[in-house]
Amino acid sequence: MVVSCFLDLASNLSWQYQSQIPLVDLSKPDSRHIIVKACEEFGFFKVVNHGVPLESISELESEALSFFSLPMSEKEKVGPADPFGYGSKGIGPNGDVGSVEYLLLKTDHSFNFHKLPQTTEKFPSAVKDYVWAVRKMACEILELMADGLKIQQRNALSKLLMDKQSDSVFRLNHYPPCTELEEASGHGGEGSRIGFGEHTDPQIISVLRSNNTSGxxxxxxxxxxxxxxxxxxxxxxxxxxxxxxxxxxxFRSVKHRVLANSSRPRVSMIYFGGPPLSEKIIPLPSLLAKGKEESLYKEFTWFEYKRSAYSSRLSDNRLELFKRVAASS
Structure with missing residues (x-):
């Protein structure tokens, strides 16, 4: 069973298990070990005692709900997404399943917030405060990963998010109740509807928070x-x-999806922590030196991978194109 992979940690670490989702308490000194295990087995975990002020979370959710509640004519003034701005209904140009409206923003705050309706005048400051706090948490988690992996340079990963040229983005998603969605047969079981089709995130790390609605x-x-x-x-x-x-x-990137709720809208906020566009995406040298002498992947830049990822279908295994081909015997 999946649980057994973590039983050896349960007696002396702050490990908890809820509905098969790893739980990490950032206030505990040995959280780095749980993070590493979770990344190896799931590629996903839940974080508590994260340090992000609840008032920042509540304020941004309120602003997001206000924006998505506006008439379509008002929301469309912030679009079409190119890629930043407001987009609706279609997930991508490649026929992917799903229905969602969203607002995609730059994290360097160069997005033109003046295009937003006057009723959302608190939106820019709410986004700024939230993104600052969440990026700080993401960097703390990446440094705990480095500790757990015994990487000497503790900021080997976090420095990519802190770089002024970091290609990180922030996205607000709104999924209406499923009465507005078409049946997506073959996805998620009988009677389910897809809000966002299955995929992995191409960036380094994604930090997700949603309202109290399942999906x-x-x-x-x-x-x-x-x-x-x-x-x-x-x-x-x-x-x-x-x-x-x-x-x-x-560590394995996690495939995930969103199912629409039958009666309640779902609002999610995702910080996608990405490196600078020119950054070479290669295995960390210290990890190759620990028994894995050869990289499993070809060398590429974040720009090259991003361009490839966003021209593919959501459900594609995007890394397949970048794997090294084993030499034939």
């Missing part, structure tokens, strides 16, 4: 879908494709 599911190694119980006071962390490469496959 998020992750896929385990054997392909089983697990529903993630909603918790509006906690955060959920996804390992991205780039982090999988940087750990030479030791």
């Amino acid at each position: 998020l599911q992750i896929s385990t190694r054997d392909g089983t879908w697990i529903s993630v119980p909603p918790d509006h006071t906690s955060f959920f962390i996804n390992v991205g494709d780039s982090l999988q490469v940087m750990t030479n496959g030791r």
Whole structure:
């Protein structure tokens, strides 16, 4: 069973287990070990005692709900997404399943907030405060990962998010009740509807928080879908494709999707921590030196991978194109 992978930690670490989702308490000194195990087995975990002020969370959710409640004519003034701005209904140009409206923003605050309706005048400051706090938490988690992996340079990962050229983005998603969605047969079981189709995130790390509405599911190694119980006071962390490469496959990016709720709208906020566009995405040298002498992946920049990822279908295994081909015997 998946649980058995963590039983050896339970007696002396702050490990808890809820609905098969690893739980990490950032206030505990040995959380780095649980983070590493969770990234190896799931590529996903829940974070509590995260240090992000609840008032920042509540204020941004309120502003987001106000924006998505506006008439379509008002919201469309902030679009079409190119890629930043307001987008609706279609997930991508490649025929992917799903229905969602969203607002995609830059994290360097160069987005033109003046395009937002005057009724959302508090929006810019709410986004700024929230993103600052969440990025700080993401960097703390990446440094705990480095500790757990015994990487001497503790900021080997976090420095990429703190770089002024970091290509991190912030996205607000709104999923209406499923009465507005079409049936998506073959996805998620009988009677379910897809809000966002299955995919992995291409960046290094994703920090997700949603309102108290269910819908998020992750896929385990054997392909089983697990529903993630909603918790509006906690955060959920996804390992991205780039982090999988940087750990030479030791951490696995998690495939996930969103099912629409039958009666309640779902609002999610995702910080996608990405490196600078010119950054080479390669395994960390210290990890290659520990028994994995050869990289499993070809060398590429974040720009090259991002361009490839966003021209593919959501459900594609995007890293397949970048794997090294084993020499034939």
